[in-house]
Amino acid sequence: MQLPWASWITIVTLLMYFWVIANVGRARGKYQVKAPSVDGPPEFLRSLRVQINTSEQLIFFLPALWLCAYWWSDQVAALGGALWIVGRVVYALAYYRDAAKRSAGFGIATLASIGLLLGAVYGLIR
Amino acid sequence: MQLPWASWITIVTLLMYFWVIANVGRARGKYQVKAPSVDGPPEFLRSLRVQINTSEQLIFFLPALWLCAYWWSDQVAALGGALWIVGRVVYALAYYRDAAKRSAGFGIATLASIGLLLGAVYGLIR
Amino acid sequence: MQLPWASWITIVTLLMYFWVIANVGRARGKYQVKAPSVDGPPEFLRSLRVQINTSEQLIFFLPALWLCAYWWSDQVAALGGALWIVGRVVYALAYYRDAAKRSAGFGIATLASIGLLLGAVYGLIR
Numbered sequence: 001m002q003l004p005w006a007s008w009i010t011i012v013t014l015l016m017y018f019w020v021i022a023n024v025g026r027a028r029g030k031y032q033v034k035a036p037s038v039d040g041p042p043e044f045l046r047s048l049r050v051q052i053n054t055s056e057q058l059i060f061f062l063p064a065l066w067l068c069a070y071w072w073s074d075q076v077a078a079l080g081g082a083l084w085i086v087g088r089v090v091y092a093l094a095y096y097r098d099a100a101k102r103s104a105g106f107g108i109a110t111l112a113s114i115g116l117l118l119g120a121v122y123g124l125i126r
Numbered sequence: 127m128q129l130p131w132a133s134w135i136t137i138v139t140l141l142m143y144f145w146v147i148a149n150v151g152r153a154r155g156k157y158q159v160k161a162p163s164v165d166g167p168p169e170f171l172r173s174l175r176v177q178i179n180t181s182e183q184l185i186f187f188l189p190a191l192w193l194c195a196y197w198w199s200d201q202v203a204a205l206g207g208a209l210w211i212v213g214r215v216v217y218a219l220a221y222y223r224d225a226a227k228r229s230a231g232f233g234i235a236t237l238a239s240i241g242l243l244l245g246a247v248y249g250l251i252r
Numbered sequence: 253m254q255l256p257w258a259s260w261i262t263i264v265t266l267l268m269y270f271w272v273i274a275n276v277g278r279a280r281g282k283y284q285v286k287a288p289s290v291d292g293p294p295e296f297l298r299s300l301r302v303q304i305n306t307s308e309q310l311i312f313f314l315p316a317l318w319l320c321a322y323w324w325s326d327q328v329a330a331l332g333g334a335l336w337i338v339g340r341v342v343y344a345l346a347y348y349r350d351a352a353k354r355s356a357g358f359g360i361a362t363l364a365s366i367g368l369l370l371g372a373v374y375g376l377i378r
Contacts, residue, residue, distance in 0.1 A: 007323065007376055010315050014369055017312060035351040036297040045162040055308055056181055060143060062315060063136050063188060071133065099161040117140055124133055171288040182307055186269060189262050189314060197259065225287040243266055250259055 006069035009081035010062065016085055017054060020092055024051045046099055050092045057088070057109060064116035071123025077116060084112035132195035135207035136188065142211055143180060146218055150177045172225060176218045183214070183235060190242035197249030203242060210238035258321035261333035262314065268337055269306060272344055276303045298351055302344045309340070309361060316368035323375030329368060336364035 027033070027047040033040040038048060061084055069077035091105025153159070153173040159166040164174060187210055195203035217231025279285070279299040285292040290300060313336055321329035343357025 004376060007319055007372070010319060011369065011372060011376075014312055014316060021308065021312075035354065036294065036301040036347075038301075042162060049162040049164075051308070055311060056147065056177070058311055059181060059184055059188075060140055060147075062311075064140060067133055067136060095161075102161065117137065120133070120137060124130060124137075168288060175288040175290075182273065182303070185307060185310055185314075186266055186273075190266060193259055193262060221287075228287065243263065246259070246263060250256060250263075 001070070003066070003069045003074045003077075005074040005078035006065055006081065009065060009078050009085070012085055013058070013062070013081070016088060017058060020051045020054045023047045023092075023096075042099075046095055049099070050095045053106075054088060054092070057113065061109075061113050061116070064113055064120060067120035068116040068123065070120075072119050073123070076119060080112050080116045080119065084109045084116075087112055127196065129192070129195045129200045129203075131200040131204035132191055132207065135191060135204050135211070138211055139184065139188070139207070142214060143184060146177045146180045149173045149218075149222075168225075172221055175225070176221045179232075180214060180218070183239065187235075187239050187242070190239055190246060193246035194242040194249065196246075198245050199249070202245060206238050206242045206245065210235050210242075213238055253322070255318070255321045255326045255329075257326040257330035258317055258333065261317060261330050261337070264337055265310065265314070265333070268340060269310060272303045272306045275299045275344075275348075294351075298347055301351070302347045305358075306340060306344070309365065313361075313365050313368070316365055316372060319372035320368040320375065324371050325375070328371060332364050332368045332371065336361050336368075339364060 024047050027040075027044045028035070031040045031044040033044050039045075061081075065077050065081050065084075068080065087105050087108030087110075089105070091102055091109060094101040094105055150173050153166075153170045154161070157166045157170040159170050165171075187207075191203050191207045191210075194206065213231050213234030213236075215231070217228055217235060220227040220231055276299050279292075279296045280287070283292045283296040285296050291297075313333075317329050317333050317336075320332065339357045339360030339362075341357070343354055343361060346353040346357055
């Protein structure tokens, strides 16, 4: 069985993740945070937290995406995946400005992740 | 080839991981640790360390689980996976109370992970 | 479709990752950094940063490796994967001595990761 839609969503996810990682590198240079330190001004810490949180959520999202795609529907999973990516971009852009504004994007992406997991369970049971 | 057992183990793993992440969110609220800070009382730090360590181990475990399931046996892999989940829950519950008590659960899960990797190698070679 | 080459590369990757994790455990003992603390002398911090950065990059690398292997070529993906592992080992060994020397290995591994992602896109399009 081929799952091109989940594959494309994974590729876009990795591009988004690459962007988030590059933002930490840029902030490290701009705010002169020398490795191995990860302490710096709030602007640096926010970009770091966005990256760490994206990593954490990514390792929940990708298995859920693929299980949903495989056991239920490649296209339904891709829809959930697209929603997750949108939520994570909204989260990152909001968090970069103000940590208190991060909830909306986080909530969207979490709903998408849970939906994908439920979709996988549904596909496995039927 | 369908691998329903590894799929179910992955779903339970994600649920366990979700629980560990939710515990950090709860601790963040309870101990008033404001993002982007990740510094706080030991209770908060312990819940954070459990989550971080779970993420670290998860990205070793899931590939090992699936390689073992694919190349050797879906059911053997699921047994190793179930042991890993038990080990990680024991680890988390112990660590939440006392960091010094975290070794037993950690050891069980690490043995399970190494067993899965060896199982994958065995399946690939034969 | 069987992908033994990507499987072997994944196994070697997990062994490399295990080595990096074990180095943090050893440094924790050597420099008496008691959990849940992750603060300590620069030697400890460097081994910790190597592990964290390896985790971050691993979750980009593995999906890119498998998408490239599946959609384009198992062997081409394995070549990119071998380059990634070499880059990460060079990175780790350099970073353990001096954080300022980490760029070369990091650059090699990042090029390999981007190459694998482009390979996946190429395979999906054609």
